[in-house]
Amino acid sequence: MKTPGQISAKINTHSPKPPRSIATAASAPRCGARTRSGTPCYAPAMANGRCRMHGGKSTGPRTLEGLERRRLATFKHGKRSVEARAAAQLRGEARRLLTKLQALLAEADEAERALHTPVPPCLPQKAPKQG
Ligand SMILES: [Zn+2]
Numbered sequence: 001m002k003t004p005g006q007i008s009a010k011i012n013t014h015s016p017k018p019p020r021s022i023a024t025a026a027s028a029p030r031c032g033a034r035t036r037s038g039t040p041c042y043a044p045a046m047a048n049g050r051c052r053m054h055g056g057k058s059t060g061p062r063t064l065e066g067l068e069r070r071r072l073a074t075f076k077h078g079k080r081s082v083e084a085r086a087a088a089q090l091r092g093e094a095r096r097l098l099t100k101l102q103a104l105l106a107e108a109d110e111a112e113r114a115l116h117t118p119v120p121p122c123l124p125q126k127a128p129k130q131g
Pocket of ligand 1 (some may be wrong): 031032033041042043050051052053090
């Protein structure tokens with residue numbers, strides 16, 4: 001434990017021979033992509049043979065789980081989903097049918113009114129007002 005007056009001595013961690021883990025890292029395959037200066041990239045390569053900076057674009061999700069995660073990540077509100085569009089289609093059909101039914105009802109009402117207010121042909125027709 002360090003006390004306030006104590007000075008911590010720095011331990012020289014640089015040994016002449018690197019530890020095994022560094023040697024292993026140094027022997028890792030290199031990227032080799034052409035850099036902007038024209039030299040090959042010396043960064044350690046990943047499984048695809050390139051480094052983290054030269055690995056190229058993502059090729060997208062591979063598993064069903066990844067596809068589902070992507071689908072949920074881009075889902076906004078569902079107002080244009082298959083279900084919502086099907087419901088809108090049904091509403092439109094219902095509105096069109098309702099309009100036709102209302103027109104039919106109005107026609108039937110008109111016909112019924114014509115039946116109940118007969119104009120007897122024997123009565124003299126009122127002459128239009130003149131003057
Ligand atoms: Zn690279």
